[in-house]
Amino acid sequence: MSTTATLQQPLEALRYGATELKRVIEANTKRAFLVTLALLLLITLYVFAAPLIENWLFPPPNVVKVKLARVSLDNLPPPQSQNEDVPPPPPPTAAPAGPAARAGTPVAVPDAELAPDAKDFANTDEINRASAVGGSGEDNGGFADNIGEGVQIAAREPEPDIEDFVSVEKEPSYDEGSLARRVKYPEMARRNGIEGIVLVGALIGKDGRIENIKVIESDNEILDEAAVKAVRETSFTPAQQNGQAVRVWARVPIRFTLR
Numbered sequence: 001m002s003t004t005a006t007l008q009q010p011l012e013a014l015r016y017g018a019t020e021l022k023r024v025i026e027a028n029t030k031r032a033f034l035v036t037l038a039l040l041l042l043i044t045l046y047v048f049a050a051p052l053i054e055n056w057l058f059p060p061p062n063v064v065k066v067k068l069a070r071v072s073l074d075n076l077p078p079p080q081s082q083n084e085d086v087p088p089p090p091p092p093t094a095a096p097a098g099p100a101a102r103a104g105t106p107v108a109v110p111d112a113e114l115a116p117d118a119k120d121f122a123n124t125d126e127i128n129r130a131s132a133v134g135g136s137g138e139d140n141g142g143f144a145d146n147i148g149e150g151v152q153i154a155a156r157e158p159e160p161d162i163e164d165f166v167s168v169e170k171e172p173s174y175d176e177g178s179l180a181r182r183v184k185y186p187e188m189a190r191r192n193g194i195e196g197i198v199l200v201g202a203l204i205g206k207d208g209r210i211e212n213i214k215v216i217e218s219d220n221e222i223l224d225e226a227a228v229k230a231v232r233e234t235s236f237t238p239a240q241q242n243g244q245a246v247r248v249w250a251r252v253p254i255r256f257t258l259r
Contacts, residue, residue: 088159159212162201162249170240172204172250182230183254189222190258196220198227198254206245208238216251227254 160166188194196219203212213232215224231252238245 091156157247159203160247160249162203162214162216166239166246166248168239168241168246168248172202172208172239172248173237174234174250174252179230179234179252179254182233183256184226184230185256185258186222186226189220189256192222193258194220194222195257196223196255198223198256200227200231200252200254202231202236202250202252203247204236204238204250205247206238208236208245210236211247223254223256226256230254 186194197217198215198219199217201214201216202210205211210232213228215228218224218227231254234252236250239248239250240246
């Protein structure tokens with residue numbers, strides 16, 4: 001065998017091996033591409049389909065989100081007249097002034113038959129000043145109020161009008177989270193898809209208690225009762241002026257929004 005033939009045989013074998021290797025590489029490349037494409041499709045399908053399947057199997061609870069908005073007092077429109085004023089409590093009643101004896105018709109009886117409480121009946125001097133129910137026992141000679149010396153009668157502080165401007169250093173405050181938890185969406189409004197805002201006015205006393213409450217403005221009357229109830233159950237911190245607590249009206253907006 002010649003030297004030329006010896007060199008050609010390895011070269012031909014090398015060319016055959018390269019061709020075979022190229023074919024194997026192409027097949028592996030196609031296989032890897034198909035596997036990668038399948039994995040990519042599976043991942044994409046999982047990302048988009050998983051939430052849908054989860055919501056179908058485990059539907060989320062129906063939660064109503066109530067968004068509270070801060071309303072500036074300067075930008076509020078004039079309030080509409082409302083007839084929901086809560087009447088003030090009646091003043092305390094006191095026993096009528098006058099002698100402790102009760103007015104009655106005197107009847108002559110023997111002294112031995114006098115009842116122990118006969119002294120409670122008026123005599124001729126007191127009959128014109130005695131009452132049918134009896135007085136407190138302190139007689140000042142008439143039906144003038146029996147007010148002792150040095151007793152000061154505190155005048156009832158008039159209720160400020162909701163439209164009156166009261167200058168305070170610190171407005172009444174409340175926990176917005178606590179108020180939001182107390183707002184219950186009316187079932188009738190939920191079924192009919194009713195949304196809106198109810199502006200509630202609350203008169204906050206010096207001790208932080210609500211003395212009066214009314215609806216200033218409302219988008220729908222169905223929402224009024226739930227808004228007033230939520231505000232009434234909320235604790236407030238009274239307004240401050242010169243380091244002292246003062247009575248002032250607070251305006252609380254309640255927003256009802258369906259999810």
